[in-house]
Amino acid sequence: MGRMRNLLIPGVDKTLLVRDAVKSMPDLTRRRFITSGASLGALTLLTGCDVTDSFSAEEMLKQVSKFNDGVQALIFNPNAMAPTYPESAITKPFPFNGYYDVDDAPEIDGKSWKLEVRGLVENKKSWTLDELYQLPQVKQVTRHICVEGWSAIGSWTGVPLRDFLKMIGADTRAKYVWFQCADRDGYNSPLDMPSALHAQTQMSFKFADEILPRAYGFPMRIRVPTKLGFKSPKYVISMEVTNDYKGGFWEDQGYNSFSGS
Amino acid sequence: MSAVTVSDEQATSTKAKVIQPAWVRALHWTNAFAMVLMIMSGWQIYNASPLFGFSFSSSITLGGWLGGALLWHFAAMWLLMVNGLIYLVMGLVTGRFRKKLLPITPEGVISDTKAALTGELSHADLTKYNQVQKLLYAGVIIVGILIVLSGLAIWKPVQFQYLTALFGGYEAARYVHFFCMAGIVAFMVIHVVLALLVPKSLRAMIIGR
Numbered sequence: 455m456g457r458m459r460n461l462l463i464p465g466v467d468k469t470l471l472v473r474d475a476v477k478s479m480p481d482l483t484r485r486r487f488i489t490s491g492a493s494l495g496a497l498t499l500l501t502g503c504d505v506t507d508s509f510s511a512e513e514m515l516k517q518v519s520k521f522n523d524g525v526q527a528l529i530f531n532p533n534a535m536a537p538t539y540p541e542s543a544i545t546k547p548f549p550f551n552g553y554y555d556v557d558d559a560p561e562i563d564g565k566s567w568k569l570e571v572r573g574l575v576e577n578k579k580s581w582t583l584d585e586l587y588q589l590p591q592v593k594q595v596t597r598h599i600c601v602e603g604w605s606a607i608g609s610w611t612g613v614p615l616r617d618f619l620k621m622i623g624a625d626t627r628a629k630y631v632w633f634q635c636a637d638r639d640g641y642n643s644p645l646d647m648p649s650a651l652h653a654q655t656q657m658s659f660k661f662a663d664e665i666l667p668r669a670y671g672f673p674m675r676i677r678v679p680t681k682l683g684f685k686s687p688k689y690v691i692s693m694e695v696t697n698d699y700k701g702g703f704w705e706d707q708g709y710n711s712f713s714g715s
Numbered sequence: 716m717s718a719v720t721v722s723d724e725q726a727t728s729t730k731a732k733v734i735q736p737a738w739v740r741a742l743h744w745t746n747a748f749a750m751v752l753m754i755m756s757g758w759q760i761y762n763a764s765p766l767f768g769f770s771f772s773s774s775i776t777l778g779g780w781l782g783g784a785l786l787w788h789f790a791a792m793w794l795l796m797v798n799g800l801i802y803l804v805m806g807l808v809t810g811r812f813r814k815k816l817l818p819i820t821p822e823g824v825i826s827d828t829k830a831a832l833t834g835e836l837s838h839a840d841l842t843k844y845n846q847v848q849k850l851l852y853a854g855v856i857i858v859g860i861l862i863v864l865s866g867l868a869i870w871k872p873v874q875f876q877y878l879t880a881l882f883g884g885y886e887a888a889r890y891v892h893f894f895c896m897a898g899i900v901a902f903m904v905i906h907v908v909l910a911l912l913v914p915k916s917l918r919a920m921i922i923g924r
Contacts, residue, residue, distance in 0.1 A: 537872075602763035602764040603869075
């Protein structure tokens with residue numbers, strides 16, 4: 455029984471996860487996966503199946519997750535809009551969420567900040583905040599759904615990403631738009647092109663009609679209402695249009711990359 | 716008499732002894748395995764953002780952390796869904812649901828519950844379910860369908876937004892999903908206890924007779 459308990463691995467609560475994430479996430483995750491594999495071994499033993507040493511639950515889970523990426527890409531309907539809500543439905547206060555404390559969130563000087571544009575685009579010029587503010591913006595009140603299960607309704611105003619991609623001459627046949635952030639760990643996340651071109655996917659500059667607060671990603675976050683929250687990076691400093699899968703902060707640790715909603 | 720008739724008779728007499736046909740047994744144990752994976756990983760997912768004032772002990776969860784649990788949950792769901800669909804189709808096509816689970820009457824359930832509690836319920840003929848069994852088995856099939864649908868509603872609240880709306884929205888669907896889990900776990904506890912009390916029913920589910 456003691457062995458069984460070892461195999462089933464003690465989990466971590468959210469606070470611990472936040473603390474661990476910064477220090478040793480990849481290592482820790484790997485160890486957890488291997489032991490998860492062992493616990494599947496224990497379960498298959500219980501059912502009387504033969505388990506070989508070469509069996510790796512980690513590898514199996516990765517493969518199924520890739521398969522699930524494909525399934526989600528297949529059922530993604532570019533014309534399906536995320537439900538929108540009246541302003542009265544907005545969650546107050548809208549939660550701050552990160553793997554660090556809000557006081558440790560990046561502090562960015564809007565005057566010197568620039569959005570770098572790289573990869574398969576015609577115009578690779580960097581954009582100042584003032585230049586971006588000049589572009590036509592739209593407002594949406596949509597639900598932000600966190601991978602953890604909670605959700606909150608927020609009001610976001612900004613430039614539809616597809617308008618911007620069109621404007622800079624991005625190759626929209628490319629597979630991904632990859633975002634990099636100013637977080638100390640270099641948070642990054644790949645967004646598949648069909649989701650990037652979705653009408654509601656936005657470069658957000660305002661929350662609840664106010665300049666985006668630091669907690670929600672000043673000066674610019676990407677807001678993808680058709681995806682889980684961690685696919686909406688905050689404090690964005692560069693975007694790259696690419697055919698390469700470059701991974702992402704949470705994706706590399708095992709969260710499903712498509713993570714559509 | 717032709718050979719065909721003889722073999723038919725043989726088949727019938729062999730069939731009569733089989734309490735649980737092979738397909739029922741295979742689907743039953745696959746389902747049990749998938750359910751255990753879903754429940755244990757589901758508890759770990761629940762712990763990331765609990766709906767109530769408690770968390771599940773890490774000794775009974777699967778995945779180690781949220782990301783691992785999600786991988787397990789979204790892998791085992793295929794096993795559960797495919798297995799469940801085959802079960803539903805087979806149950807309807809072979810007439811097993813109709814023969815085994817119907818009719819269920821309130822009077823029958825009440826009298827069989829009384830009989831069960833006083834230890835007077837007969838288990839002589841395992842091919843026939845009593846009214847309590849019929850109610851529990853039919854009930855858990857319905858809850859099983861509900862948990863898959865509410866799960867899809869949480870998984871894809873944009874793509875399947877009409878389904879999500881049917882459950883009363885994303886937040887409500889989470890509660891439905893949780894209560895269905897609680898119902899299935901309660902069923903499993905009763906189911907396992909009763910199977911252990913009537914060991915020949917467990918034998919029938921393993922070797923068929």
